[in-house]
Amino acid sequence: MIPEPDGLERGGKPTLIGYTKEELCTLFEGWGMKPYVGRIVYGWLYGKGMIDFDEMTNVSKDLRGRLSENYSVGRPEVVKDLCSCDGTRKWLFRLACGSTVETVYIPEEDRGTLCVSSQVGCTLNCSFCHTGTQRLKRNLTAAEIVVQVMAARDMLGCWERRDGRFLTNIVLMGMGEPLYNVKHVFGAVKLMTDGTGLGFSKRKVTLSTSGVVPMIGEVGRELDVKLAVSLHSARNEVRNELVPLNKKYPVEELIEACRNYPGLSNAKRITWEYVMIKGVNDSEEDAHALVRVIRGIPSKINLIPYNSWSGSAYERSDEAAIDRFAKILLRAGYASPVRRPRGEDIMAACGQLNSDVSQQVVMSA
Numbered sequence: 001m002i003p004e005p006d007g008l009e010r011g012g013k014p015t016l017i018g019y020t021k022e023e024l025c026t027l028f029e030g031w032g033m034k035p036y037v038g039r040i041v042y043g044w045l046y047g048k049g050m051i052d053f054d055e056m057t058n059v060s061k062d063l064r065g066r067l068s069e070n071y072s073v074g075r076p077e078v079v080k081d082l083c084s085c086d087g088t089r090k091w092l093f094r095l096a097c098g099s100t101v102e103t104v105y106i107p108e109e110d111r112g113t114l115c116v117s118s119q120v121g122c123t124l125n126c127s128f129c130h131t132g133t134q135r136l137k138r139n140l141t142a143a144e145i146v147v148q149v150m151a152a153r154d155m156l157g158c159w160e161r162r163d164g165r166f167l168t169n170i171v172l173m174g175m176g177e178p179l180y181n182v183k184h185v186f187g188a189v190k191l192m193t194d195g196t197g198l199g200f201s202k203r204k205v206t207l208s209t210s211g212v213v214p215m216i217g218e219v220g221r222e223l224d225v226k227l228a229v230s231l232h233s234a235r236n237e238v239r240n241e242l243v244p245l246n247k248k249y250p251v252e253e254l255i256e257a258c259r260n261y262p263g264l265s266n267a268k269r270i271t272w273e274y275v276m277i278k279g280v281n282d283s284e285e286d287a288h289a290l291v292r293v294i295r296g297i298p299s300k301i302n303l304i305p306y307n308s309w310s311g312s313a314y315e316r317s318d319e320a321a322i323d324r325f326a327k328i329l330l331r332a333g334y335a336s337p338v339r340r341p342r343g344e345d346i347m348a349a350c351g352q353l354n355s356d357v358s359q360q361v362v363m364s365a
């Protein structure tokens with residue numbers, strides 16, 4: 001089965017990126033070759049990060065020529081490559097169709113995390129999120145999602161050093177709601193976690209949703225990766241404002257779906273993302289409400305001091321309020337690290353992504 005056109009074509013040629021191992025085997029069988037050729041090409045593509053078919057020294061010259069004539073392994077154009085003073089990097093990629101997406105790399109001492117986008121824009125209009133102001137243009141294909149990881153490995157020069165601290169973790173937490181693009185997100189995650197290809201451990205891949213309840217169980221059953229939920233309030237009246245999807249899938253239904261997430265244990269906890277917004281969701285009462293609703297669920301809570309953007313109606317909570325909130329969670333037995341904002345100076349922090357070039361001009365003015 002040939003993947004759909006994916007916006008990565010170079011010089012009119014479709015890309016091989018996005019093909020599964022089975023699809024490559026089928027392609028080469030169709031060319032009268034043994035299926036194992038598909039496995040060899042797959043290893044070069046996702047295991048070694050080949051950017052030119054001539055790198056494949058263990059396949060025939062004829063095949064390399066035929067592949068070059070018909071396919072590409074091109075990466076998207078890098079429109080911007082911004083480096084924050086804290087080491088965070090943000091790339092703005094332009095796809096062949098002209099749409100742009102953002103991808104963020106967050107280095108830490110013992111690991112490197114890549115925050116990957118799944119849509120161009122978003123339909124969900126979470127009121128604290130800059131991406132939510134960018135109208136949804138379209139879903140990204142599996143190829144366009146996975147190529148963000150491959151392009152990051154190119155730019156970090158870490159194809160050979162995957163066990164080091166360079167690029168160890170993936171979070172699907174960039175632009176878009178992954179569970180509104182299930183087919184392609186699932187395809188991309190399967191490519192990321194295939195041990196003979198990109199090779200990320202399932203424990204190092206996290207899918208973040210704002211609460212598309214009917215699909216939550218499927219994530220655990222099909223992908224078996226970690227789940228993060230953009231909760232931001234345990235109270236429906238507040239969450240309705242912050243995450244309007246809550247009107248469709250209220251807190252009780254969301255929590256129930258998470259409680260039943262396959263494979264939950266103390267080693268595989270749900271991560272609750274909680275943006276701390278002054279006077280909106282940061283009171284002691286809010287903290288107690290959070291503790292009440294997640295009781296009994298193996299959980300970790302990420303407290304994220306709100307990151308502002310031009311035109312936003314909200315302000316970051318005071319440190320004292322964040323501290324009070326965190327202490328209540330800690331007393332209730334929940335690890336609740338306060339996430340130091342990363343990449344704020346390049347608008348790469350949580351909730352700040354927006355690949356709309358016209359809006360980027362306004363921001364930097």
Ligand code: SF4
Binds near residue numbers: 126131175176230
């Ligand atoms: S928080 Fe996520 S789901 Fe909500 S608007 Fe932003 S990108 Fe979309």
